[in-house]
Amino acid sequence: TTQYQTAILRPPHLVTIVPAMASDDYHDGWTYEGGALDLSFAEDWPMSTLAASAVRGRYPDGAAIVAELNQAIKDEFTKWYRYLPLTDFPPLRPSDPRVAPYFFDWLKHPNDDSYWTRWSIRGHYGDVTVPALEFDGWYDIFINGALNNFMGMRSEGGSGVARAGTQLVVGPWVHIPWSQTVGQINFGAQAANPIDQLQLNWFDYWLKGIHNGTNKQPRVRIFLMGADRWLAANTWPLPRTRYVKYYLHSGGGANSVRGNGLLSVIKSAGAATDHYTYNPRHPVPSIGGRFQSSVPGGPYDQRPVLGRRDVLVFTTAPQRHSLAVIGPITVTLYASSSAKDTDWTAKLDDVYPDGTSMLIEYGIQRARYRNSETHPTLIQPRRVYKYTIHVWPTANLFKVGHRIRLEVSSSNFPMYDRNPNTGDPFAQDAKLEIAKQTIYHDRAHPSEMTLPIAPQ
Template identity: 30%
Template structure:
């Protein structure tokens, strides 16, 4: 789904990183050089020009028909809904044996495979549809899968997938070979470093699962816990002139960091005045999460539009005897952005009433992870992630692609705590597999 959570938008926030790719596919097509971007730091390049529409005009991409269609359809209207694969499969379920494969840190397509599989599951089509999620970035199944960034896995997980899952399926259906005997679901456990082969997924959800979601609450003084927090609020100034970078600057989309940026250390933004950080005490027992977390923020802003980024983070112990630089590492196991104008309807955006508390509830990417004893659970909240996503002007305009420079204004955002407006993240907490612990 190109609008909900894959290539072009995530919950309405446009992904600037893909503008040049669009040009390479539909413009010069390799016959010439890409339009110049300016200096090395794409953070400055995009910020100084203005909106995504201004950038497209400057670079000539505004002449491309597909760009023109996107600008004409900034909301989740029939243009986007009509090409969403999960909706197409729900209307016309497929009977073709299929492995729906997705990386747990796919920096390009985090949404489509699992939601398509879920659509078929809802239609009773699990028999010949299998879900596989590995510890991979985009398209890493075609490469070596021993590691991602600084994280080492239990062997070549991509080769394991090709040899143990996809090859048996092809042999069964394309060569009349023996039954593949694949599990309905195979998801890598990124906290215990092994594959989990499961009969169903998710293990915890809002309804219909063996376990319900469990809220973890944002508390005072940066605390985080499963007990309800006292009433209060935490404020920060979100300034479009100084957006939070998604990677340490300088940011260049060709600097080699794109593939594994989702596992980058979030200490790069922890401590900024425009990033709220909450964390638990050091865990004394393991906590397993297996499903899709749901961000549930209550917030008010002095502006009339806002973005909200929520991250669920595993904080490593401060000291690491075998690799000192991994001490205290902040690994985001799930994160996403939500454009506030769509809080009531994805198809019909509306201005946010200034200084009035609103709820922003959205699903985060799927996880299968164990927070180990000695680690902490952390949640970060911020209102920009640039230049990965375009900046929200924070002044409501009908179409952010066409926002003018004077529309971009600072806003004070307050995240509420406790009471009826308790901000929290609903975590898919399930019992830790004791046999897996014994095996380790």
């Protein structure tokens, strides 16, 4: 991201940039997502890296502060992730501006206001006149921003060479390392780290003028998980992508993997609703996913959480033909809550014939930010609202015999902070309230997941 910020200033000797896993915005997709705080990232990054480097060797008590931070990291799951209120978070010393004052600034600005927009890359691609080699991983916390950067450069770059020359490479990786084994899956030798050689080739071409074919490479190279091979194209999303709606169905009992939730391309004609209780004292634990520092990232089997009554599970029949899901995903929920504010979460899983429910991607939407991340409004308890959850882009082949699964709940912790359901100002609550949640999927409320289906 800092490379883009430099390029926006147009230094005269800058020829090219290689933004590695770079977001397009510090608020949306970095510190917050769908209005929820990226809790594990926001707390762990300062504790493990930023705060320690700020005090180590600079102050007489610097070593003691670093020791405290190291101990706090060890105690994250048993103690600190659950600490409330966030504004008093002890490991980062709210009264000591030497340690991590920015963390508490983040909490003061949950809205996407001028605090964040002054650093955003969005809207500034026209100021970037050099080409970029953008690379990232499907399980990286910045993947959505990286894809936005590529699209922005290709359509709005400030010169012909910036627009035509920018390239994108996305592997199956987490933030780091870029290896063939990610989470619980070995993607094979094809997924081994190619980035060092790609960068060398890129710099040889742009800086040394060596004609090595870099400029003739496809503008988009992405790894298709499930098929474990690379795909090439010149646009993102891929050309000829179809967006197919998968509707939620149930007999009113989609709770847990043992329930009767179904996913189908046929619209629901029934009037059943699904209900669950969201208790922020007992949130759904994060298992794998985008890099979260302290939580192992990548694809992980979700069966440990699928027995919970506060997780609604909707699953298709086994695939009769393989299906390549490549691109951005949205989940539309018609829902009501007993609370004045709450969260809605969605996960996309690939269900193997043996029952493994492998996490592919996920997203969240905080109710007060359902219409705007700049002007939040609370909800009326028990009123039905339409919510759109942006499940981040992916590239996964659902093989013959596999099933597509959607998990719906109200927490994914500690990936995101717990919504206390009170409707009070953000980060100031020490109290937690229980919310009664209802998901509607009848003819008037067609809750669904829209998948991008690419040609094979």
